[in-house]
Amino acid sequence: xxxxxxxxxxxxxxxxxxxxxxxxxxxxxxxxxxxxxxxxxxxxxxxxxxxxxxxxxxxxxxxxxxxxxxxxxxxxxxxxxxxxxxxxxxxxxxxxxxxxxxxxxxxxxxxxxxxxxxxxxxxxxxxxxxxxxxxxxxxxxxxxxxxxxxxxxxxxxxxxxxxxxxxxxxxxxxxxxxxxxxxxxxxxxxxxxxxxxxxxxxxxxxxxxxxxxxxxxxxxxxxxxxxxxxxxxxxxxxxxxxxxxxxxxxxxxxxxxxxxxxxxxxxxxxxxxxxxxxxxxxxxxxxxxxxxxxxxxxxxxxxxxxxxxxxxxxxxxxxxxxxxxxxxxxxxxxxxxxxxxxxxxxxxxxxxxxxxxxxxxxxxxxxxxxxxxxxxxxxxxxxxxxxx
Amino acid sequence: xxxxxxxxxxxxxxxxxxxxxxxxxxxxxxxxxxxxxxxxxxxxxxxxxxxxxxxxxxxxxxxxxxxxxxxxxxxxxxxxxxxxxxxxxxxxxxxxxxxxxxxxxxxxxxxxxxxxxxxxxxxxxxxxxxxxxxxxxxxxxxxxxxxxxxxxxxxxxxxxxxxxxxxxxxxxxxxxxxxxxxxxxxxxxxxxxxxxxxxxxxxxxxxxxxxxxxxxxxxxxxxxxxxxxxxxxxxxxxxxxxxxxxxxxxxxxxxxxxxxxxxxxxxxxxxxxxxxxxxxxxxxxxxxxxxxxxxxxxxxxxxxxxxxxxxxxxxxxxxxxxxxxxxxxxxxxxxxxxxxxxxxxxxxxxxxxxxxxxxxxxxxxxxxxxxxxxx
Numbered sequence: 001x002x003x004x005x006x007x008x009x010x011x012x013x014x015x016x017x018x019x020x021x022x023x024x025x026x027x028x029x030x031x032x033x034x035x036x037x038x039x040x041x042x043x044x045x046x047x048x049x050x051x052x053x054x055x056x057x058x059x060x061x062x063x064x065x066x067x068x069x070x071x072x073x074x075x076x077x078x079x080x081x082x083x084x085x086x087x088x089x090x091x092x093x094x095x096x097x098x099x100x101x102x103x104x105x106x107x108x109x110x111x112x113x114x115x116x117x118x119x120x121x122x123x124x125x126x127x128x129x130x131x132x133x134x135x136x137x138x139x140x141x142x143x144x145x146x147x148x149x150x151x152x153x154x155x156x157x158x159x160x161x162x163x164x165x166x167x168x169x170x171x172x173x174x175x176x177x178x179x180x181x182x183x184x185x186x187x188x189x190x191x192x193x194x195x196x197x198x199x200x201x202x203x204x205x206x207x208x209x210x211x212x213x214x215x216x217x218x219x220x221x222x223x224x225x226x227x228x229x230x231x232x233x234x235x236x237x238x239x240x241x242x243x244x245x246x247x248x249x250x251x252x253x254x255x256x257x258x259x260x261x262x263x264x265x266x267x268x269x270x271x272x273x274x275x276x277x278x279x280x281x282x283x284x285x286x287x288x289x290x291x292x293x294x295x296x297x298x299x300x301x302x303x304x305x306x307x308x309x310x311x312x313x314x315x316x317x318x319x320x321x322x323x324x325x326x327x328x329x330x331x332x333x334x335x336x337x338x339x340x341x342x343x344x345x346x347x348x349x350x351x352x353x354x355x356x357x358x359x360x361x362x363x364x365x366x367x368x369x370x371x372x373x374x375x376x377x378x379x380x381x382x383x384x385x386x387x388x
Numbered sequence: 389x390x391x392x393x394x395x396x397x398x399x400x401x402x403x404x405x406x407x408x409x410x411x412x413x414x415x416x417x418x419x420x421x422x423x424x425x426x427x428x429x430x431x432x433x434x435x436x437x438x439x440x441x442x443x444x445x446x447x448x449x450x451x452x453x454x455x456x457x458x459x460x461x462x463x464x465x466x467x468x469x470x471x472x473x474x475x476x477x478x479x480x481x482x483x484x485x486x487x488x489x490x491x492x493x494x495x496x497x498x499x500x501x502x503x504x505x506x507x508x509x510x511x512x513x514x515x516x517x518x519x520x521x522x523x524x525x526x527x528x529x530x531x532x533x534x535x536x537x538x539x540x541x542x543x544x545x546x547x548x549x550x551x552x553x554x555x556x557x558x559x560x561x562x563x564x565x566x567x568x569x570x571x572x573x574x575x576x577x578x579x580x581x582x583x584x585x586x587x588x589x590x591x592x593x594x595x596x597x598x599x600x601x602x603x604x605x606x607x608x609x610x611x612x613x614x615x616x617x618x619x620x621x622x623x624x625x626x627x628x629x630x631x632x633x634x635x636x637x638x639x640x641x642x643x644x645x646x647x648x649x650x651x652x653x654x655x656x657x658x659x660x661x662x663x664x665x666x667x668x669x670x671x672x673x674x675x676x677x678x679x680x681x682x683x684x685x686x687x688x689x690x691x692x693x694x695x696x697x698x699x700x701x702x703x704x705x706x707x708x709x710x711x712x713x714x715x716x717x718x719x720x721x722x723x724x725x726x727x728x729x730x731x732x733x734x735x736x737x738x739x740x741x742x743x744x745x746x747x748x749x750x751x752x753x754x755x756x757x758x759x760x761x762x763x
Contacts, residue, residue: 209694245760
C-alpha cells in the first residue's frame with residue numbers, strides 16, 4: 001500500500017482526435033512543474049498519478065499541482081491491490097470514525113470476481129465493524145469513500161478532491177505577449193489567458209529615471225508570481241524614456257496618455273512579430289480610466305495591424321479584478337506604491353474621447369518617431385523568468 | 389560613489405566591525421550563562437551601557453538596549469503612558485515610529501493632540517505648552533528632525549510641559565541628534581530618549597532607550613528577565629558592543645566636523661532661487677539638508693543623481709513610500725514643492741570635495757529635468 005496523488009484533467013476529455021496533443025503538453029507541464037521535487041509521475045490512460053514522494057512533501061506537491069492549468073482536481077489516495085482485504089484496510093485508514101457515509105466503487109476491470117455493488121457493500125460492512133459510530137447513508141452522506149479499481153493489481157481509495165486551476169494546458173493555444181504595467185489588472189489578464197492555454201511572454205515599459213528601479217523589480221516579482229501558472233517565461237523590458245520625453249515635448253498635453261499607449265501598442269506588435277507571438281494581451285477594462293474609454297481603446301487599437309489584441313478583463317468590475325488578483329496572489333505586490341510609466345507626465349485632464357486623426361497629427365510632429373520605436377524594440381532587455 | 393544619505397544609515401565604523409567579529413567569532417557566549425567567559429561578555433555589555441549613558445549624561449542603569457529606535461519609540465509610547473485617561477501631545481513632525489504609535493492610541497480612544505511645527509520647522513515650547521493641560525499624560529517631540537535637521541528646544545519644551553502638567557512623561561526621539569549635538573538628559577529634562585546605532589556607524593538592528601531613574605516602566609517585551617527585566621531576550625552582544633564603540637568614535641569625529649559648512653555649499657547654490665525651497669532654518673544640526681524643487685519629483689531627481697554616482701535620500705527612508713511628506717506638509721510646504729523634495733545628509737566622513745561635486749551635480753540634474761519635463 002502506498003500514498004499517491006490522483007490527477008484529473010479538465011476540458012481535454014472533450015477533445016477528439018487531437019486529444020493526444022493536449023495530453024502531451026499537459027504531461028510536459030506536470031513534469032516541468034515537479035522538476036526538482038522527489039516524486040514519480042505515472043501517466044496512464046486517462047489517469048495520471050504521482051507517487052514515490054515523502055509524506056512530508058505531499059502538501060507542497062498538491063499545491064504545485066493545483067496551479068497547473070488543464071487539471072480539474074486531484075485527490076490524495078491509498079494505492080493497493082484489488083484484493084478485498086487490502087481495499088478494506090486502506091478504507092479503514094482514510095475513513096472518519098463517526099458520521100454518515102457511503103462507499104462508491106468504480107470498477108474498470110470487469111474480470112474481477114466481484115461487482116461494484118458487492119464490493120461497496122463489503123467495504124461498507126467492514127467499516128461499520130471497525131467503527132461502530134458510523135452509519136450508512138447513501139443519499140446525504142457526510143463523507144464518501146471512493147474505491148477505484150483499475151486492475152487486479154491496482155485500486156485507489158480516497159475520500160475527497162481538491163479543485164485545481166482548470167482551463168487548458170499552457171502551450172496548447174499558441175503564444176501571446178502580455179503587457180505588464182505593475183498594476184492590479186494586467187497580472188489578472190495574464191493569468192486568464194494562460195488559463196486558456198496561451199504560452200506567455202510579458203512586456204514592461206520602463207521609463208527610468210522617471211520610474212524607479214523598484215518599479216522594475218516589482219514587475220519582475222509579479223512575473224515570478226505568475227510563473228506558478230504560466231510556467232517558465234521571459235519578461236521583455238522596453239526602454240521607454242526617450243519616447244515618453246519626445247511625446248511630452250511635442251504632443252498636446254491631453255493626448256499624452258493616448259499617444260503613450262499607441263506607442264506601447266506599436267512596440268508590442270513589433271516585439272510580438274520579432275519573437276513569433278500571435279497575440280497581444282492587456283488588462284484594459286472598459287471605462288475604468290480615461291485611457292480605457294471606447295474612444296481611447298479605438299484609437300490605441302487602431303495602430304495594430306496584423307494580430308489580435310485580447311482584453312480578458314473588458315467586462316469586469318474593479319472589485320472582481322481585485323478579488324481575482326488576491327486569489328492568484330499578485331495583489332499585495334501590485335499595490336506596492338511605485339510609479340509606473342503611465343503616471344509620468346500625467347496631464348491635468350486627459351482626453352477621454354480622443355480621435356485617430358488628432359493622434360496621427362500629433363505623432364507627425366515627433367521627430368524620428370519610427371526610429372524611436374525601432375530602437376526601443378531593439379534595445380529591450382530580456383529577463384528570463386525561471387527557477388523558483 | 390558619493391554617499392549622502394547618512395540620515396538613512398551610515399557605514400559601519402572599523403572599530404565597530406572589530407567588536408562584531410570579536411563577539412561573533414571568539415566571545416560568542418550567552419551573557420546570561422554562569423561560566424566565566426559568559427560573565428566577561430556580560431561585563432562588556434555593562435561597559436557599553438556606561439559608554440552610551442555617559443554620552444547622554446546619564447547612568448548605565450538608565451539605559452535599555454533594544455532592537456532599533458523604532459522599538460525604543462514603541463516601548464516609550466506603549467509603556468510610558470501612566471495616566472490612561474490623560475491626553476497625549478505629539479509633534480506633527482515625528483518619525484513614523486512615533487506618529488503611527490500615536491495614531492494607534494487615538495484609534496483605541498486616547499485623546500491625541502498633534503502640534504504642528506512652525507514655518508522654520510521648529511516645534512516651539514509655546515506651541516507644545518498651548519496643547520498641554522493638567523490631564524496631559526505623555527509628550528513626545530523629536531529632538532532633531534529626520535526630515536529637515538532642525539533641532540527643537542527640548543529643555544524649553546520639558547520646562548513648559550512640567551509647568552502645566554508636572555506628572556506628564558516626556559519623551560524625545562534623539563536618533564538624528566545623538567553623537568552629533570549635545571544630548572544631556574538632565575539639561576533636556578526628558579524621562580525617555582530614543583537612540584539608534586546604525587545612524588552613528590553601528591550595526592542595523594540595535595537601539596537604546598534612556599529611561600530616567602525613578603520612572604517605573606513596565607517591560608515592553610517580557611520573557612527571561614534580561615536587562616533587569618526591562619527588556620527580555622538574549623542581548624544582541626555584537627550589536628550592543630559595536631554600538632558603543634561606534635557611537636564614541638562618531639561623537640569624537642563630530643567634534644571637529646563642520647557639517648554646517650557642507651550644508652552651506654548647497655544653500656549658497658540653491659538658497660536664492662525662487663523655484664527651490666531650503667526647508668528648515670534657525671537652529672539646525674547641519675547634518676541634514678532638505679531641498680524642495682518646484683514642479684519636479686524627488687524620486688526622479690534622486691535617480692538622476694544616482695546615475696552620476698551620488699546617492700541621496702527622499703526624506704525619511706522609513707516613509708519614502710508614503711505619498712505626501714507629513715513633516716513638510718505640517719510646515720506649510722505646498723504640494724508643488726513638497727513632491728520635489730530630496731534629503732541630503734552628511735557624516736563626519738563626508739568631504740568638502742564630495743559635497744561640492746554633489747551640489748554641482750544636483751544643479752545639473754534639476755536643470756536638465758526642468759528642460760525635459762517643462763514644455
